[in-house]
Amino acid sequence: MSEGRLSPFHGLWALTNRELKKWYKEPVILLLSLVQPILWIGIFGKAMNFASMFKSASIEIPGLTVPKQIIDEIGSLVLKQTFGTTDYFSFLAVGMLSFIVLFTSMSSGMTIVWDRRLGFLGKLLTTPVPRGSIIVSKVIASIIKSLVQATIILLIGVLLGLRFSFGLFAPMAFVITYLSLFLLSFGFSSLFLMLALRSTRWETQMAIMNLLNMPLLFSSNSFYPISSMPWWLKPIALANPLTYANAISRWALLGITPQVSVILSMLYLVAFAAIFTTLGITLSWRYLSL
Amino acid sequence: MNEPVIKVSGLTKIYPGGVLAVDHISFEVHEGEIFALLGPNGAGKSTTIGMLTTSLRPTEGEAIIAGYSINREPSKVRSVIGVVPQEFSADEDLTGWENIMLIGYLYGLPKDTVKKRAAELLQTVGLYNVKDKKVETYSGGMRRRLEIAMGLINRPRVLFLDEPTLGLDVQTRAAIWEYILKLKKDYNMTIFLTTHYLEEADAYGDRVAIIDRGKILVIGKPDELKRNVTWDTLFIEVSGSYDSAKQALSILPQVKEVSFVNGQIVIKVADGPSAIPLVVSAINSTGQEVKRLSLNRPSLDEVYMYYTGKSLREESMSKEEAFALRRTLRRARS
Structure with a gap:
C-alpha cells in the first residue's frame, strides 16, 4: 500500500548506493581502470622529457660558442611558451585527471546495459521510483567514482614527481579543479547513459566507447597544448570539454595561463553538464522501458 | 459486488514493426482472487502483464488497477502493485x-518499516538465515522465493506473478506455491499470474483466462470451463446385468450419454462428483450393486484444445522466449 506522498527523490540515494557498493566491493576492477593513466604518466610522462632536450652542455657551432646557461634559458623559454610550464611531467599528470574522469564516466553507460540484460532494470521499472532517478543515480555514482579515481591519479602523480605551482590560494585551487572534473564527469556520464538507454547489447556500448575514447583524448589538450595543433584540429579541441577541464586544472594547480578565460571555460563545462543531464533525464522518461 | 480491483478494457499492444501481441482484451479481476492467464509462449501473457505493471505502454485501451489508470497514473499503479518478473531480477x-532493502526504499518506505518487513518476509520464505549471502550463491528456488519476497515489500494490493515457477523442478514448484498461498492469506492480496502450466492454473486459479495469439478466448472458473466444453466421465462396473443398469442411468437428467466399453459402463455427466450418488442409487434401484467406479475429469488442456484446436502441451515457443527461458533455467540451475 502506498505510504503517503512520495518525495520525487525517494530511492535516489538507495540506487546510488547500490552502484557504489558494486564498485567498491570489486577493488580489482577499480585498480585495473587505473592502470592506463598510471602507465601514461609513469612511462610516457617520464620518458617524453622535453626538458632534457635542452639539458645538454654548451653548443659549439664553428665561430660561435653558445654557453650552457643560454641553452638552458632558451629551453625554459621554449617550454614555457609551448606548455606554459617547464615541467612537462606535471603538465601531463594534471591532464590525466580528465582522462580518468572521461574513462570512468564512459563506462556508466555499461551499467544500464547490464541492468537491462540481467533483469534488474525490468524490476526497477515496476517500482514507483521516478525514471529520472534511475539515470540520475547512475550519474551521481559515476561522478563519485570518477572523482575518487582522479584523486588516486593525483596522489600517484605527486609520488612520481608532480610539482604544484598554484595559480591561486591552494585549497581554492583544489576546489576549482574538482569542480571542473565534477562538471566534466556530469556531462560525460549523462551523455553515455543517454546513448545506452535503449541498448540491449553490451558489445554496442563497448564499440561506442572504443570509438570515442581516443579521438576525444587526442583532440584535447591532455597531451599537448592547443597552440601546437594543426589548424584543423584547433576548433575540434576548442569544442571538446576535456580541453576546458584541463585548462582549468592546469591554471589552478600549475599556474598555467589558459587560452580561454577560466570563467568562460567553467561556463562551458556548466553548459555541457546541464545540456546532457537535461537531455538524459528527458529521454529516460520517454525511452527507458523494456 | 465490490468494484473489481483490476478492470481491463480493450487493451492492445502493437510492437514496432507491426507485431500485434495483445489484441483488444477485456476482463475484470475481483479483490482476493487468484486470476490465472493461461496460454502458450508467445500468446501475449508477458506483454499483458508488462502493460498492467506499467513497464510497457499500451498501444490502445485502458486498465484500472486499484482505482488508478495505467495510462494516466502509472506511478500510483506501481505503488499499489507488487511484481515478480519472469526473469530473475535481483542484483x-x-x-x-x-536486494530486498533496496526495493523497499524504491517504494519510498521509511528505513524502519523496510527493515521490519524485510525480516518478516525473508523469514516467511525461509531465506532469513542466508540473507547476508550474495544472491549469486542462491539456488533457483531460493532466488524465486527472494523475488516473491521482494514483490511483497510494499504490501501490494495486487501481486503480479509472471510464470512464478518457470524452470523449477516439481518439488520446488510445489514449495513456491505453498509460499504464495500462505502470503496471499497473510496479506489478503489479489494475485494475477501468468503460466503455461495447466496444472497450476487448474489447481490454484480461482478463475482462468485462456489467451492465444493476443486474444482472450474464454474466462471462467476452471471447473466451469471444463464443464462447458466437455463432460466428466464415469466408468462403472456393476454386479449384474448391464442393460438394466444402462436403462436406469439413461433416465437420469444429469447423464448425457451412456455407452458400454470393455465391460464397463461409460457415462458422460456434467459434474462428476455430484452425479456419483445419483448414479449409484439409480443402479442400486435396479437391484444391482456397483463393484467399481472411477471418475475421469478433463483437464484444462481439453478446454484449451476446444477453443484453439491444438494442445497447449505441444505449443512451441518463440526464439526470444526460448532464449529468456534458457537464461532463466541456466541461472536457476547454477
Whole structure:
C-alpha cells in the first residue's frame, strides 16, 4: 500500500548506493581502470622529457660558442611558451585527471546495459521510483567514482614527481579543479547513459566507447597544448570539454595561463553538464522501458 | 459486488514493426482472487502483464488497477502493485538482504518499516538465515522465493506473478506455491499470474483466462470451463446385468450419454462428483450393486484444445522466449 506522498527523490540515494557498493566491493576492477593513466604518466610522462632536450652542455657551432646557461634559458623559454610550464611531467599528470574522469564516466553507460540484460532494470521499472532517478543515480555514482579515481591519479602523480605551482590560494585551487572534473564527469556520464538507454547489447556500448575514447583524448589538450595543433584540429579541441577541464586544472594547480578565460571555460563545462543531464533525464522518461 | 480491483478494457499492444501481441482484451479481476492467464509462449501473457505493471505502454485501451489508470497514473499503479518478473531480477552482486532493502526504499518506505518487513518476509520464505549471502550463491528456488519476497515489500494490493515457477523442478514448484498461498492469506492480496502450466492454473486459479495469439478466448472458473466444453466421465462396473443398469442411468437428467466399453459402463455427466450418488442409487434401484467406479475429469488442456484446436502441451515457443527461458533455467540451475 502506498505510504503517503512520495518525495520525487525517494530511492535516489538507495540506487546510488547500490552502484557504489558494486564498485567498491570489486577493488580489482577499480585498480585495473587505473592502470592506463598510471602507465601514461609513469612511462610516457617520464620518458617524453622535453626538458632534457635542452639539458645538454654548451653548443659549439664553428665561430660561435653558445654557453650552457643560454641553452638552458632558451629551453625554459621554449617550454614555457609551448606548455606554459617547464615541467612537462606535471603538465601531463594534471591532464590525466580528465582522462580518468572521461574513462570512468564512459563506462556508466555499461551499467544500464547490464541492468537491462540481467533483469534488474525490468524490476526497477515496476517500482514507483521516478525514471529520472534511475539515470540520475547512475550519474551521481559515476561522478563519485570518477572523482575518487582522479584523486588516486593525483596522489600517484605527486609520488612520481608532480610539482604544484598554484595559480591561486591552494585549497581554492583544489576546489576549482574538482569542480571542473565534477562538471566534466556530469556531462560525460549523462551523455553515455543517454546513448545506452535503449541498448540491449553490451558489445554496442563497448564499440561506442572504443570509438570515442581516443579521438576525444587526442583532440584535447591532455597531451599537448592547443597552440601546437594543426589548424584543423584547433576548433575540434576548442569544442571538446576535456580541453576546458584541463585548462582549468592546469591554471589552478600549475599556474598555467589558459587560452580561454577560466570563467568562460567553467561556463562551458556548466553548459555541457546541464545540456546532457537535461537531455538524459528527458529521454529516460520517454525511452527507458523494456 | 465490490468494484473489481483490476478492470481491463480493450487493451492492445502493437510492437514496432507491426507485431500485434495483445489484441483488444477485456476482463475484470475481483479483490482476493487468484486470476490465472493461461496460454502458450508467445500468446501475449508477458506483454499483458508488462502493460498492467506499467513497464510497457499500451498501444490502445485502458486498465484500472486499484482505482488508478495505467495510462494516466502509472506511478500510483506501481505503488499499489507488487511484481515478480519472469526473469530473475535481483542484483547478484548484492546480498538477499541488500536486494530486498533496496526495493523497499524504491517504494519510498521509511528505513524502519523496510527493515521490519524485510525480516518478516525473508523469514516467511525461509531465506532469513542466508540473507547476508550474495544472491549469486542462491539456488533457483531460493532466488524465486527472494523475488516473491521482494514483490511483497510494499504490501501490494495486487501481486503480479509472471510464470512464478518457470524452470523449477516439481518439488520446488510445489514449495513456491505453498509460499504464495500462505502470503496471499497473510496479506489478503489479489494475485494475477501468468503460466503455461495447466496444472497450476487448474489447481490454484480461482478463475482462468485462456489467451492465444493476443486474444482472450474464454474466462471462467476452471471447473466451469471444463464443464462447458466437455463432460466428466464415469466408468462403472456393476454386479449384474448391464442393460438394466444402462436403462436406469439413461433416465437420469444429469447423464448425457451412456455407452458400454470393455465391460464397463461409460457415462458422460456434467459434474462428476455430484452425479456419483445419483448414479449409484439409480443402479442400486435396479437391484444391482456397483463393484467399481472411477471418475475421469478433463483437464484444462481439453478446454484449451476446444477453443484453439491444438494442445497447449505441444505449443512451441518463440526464439526470444526460448532464449529468456534458457537464461532463466541456466541461472536457476547454477
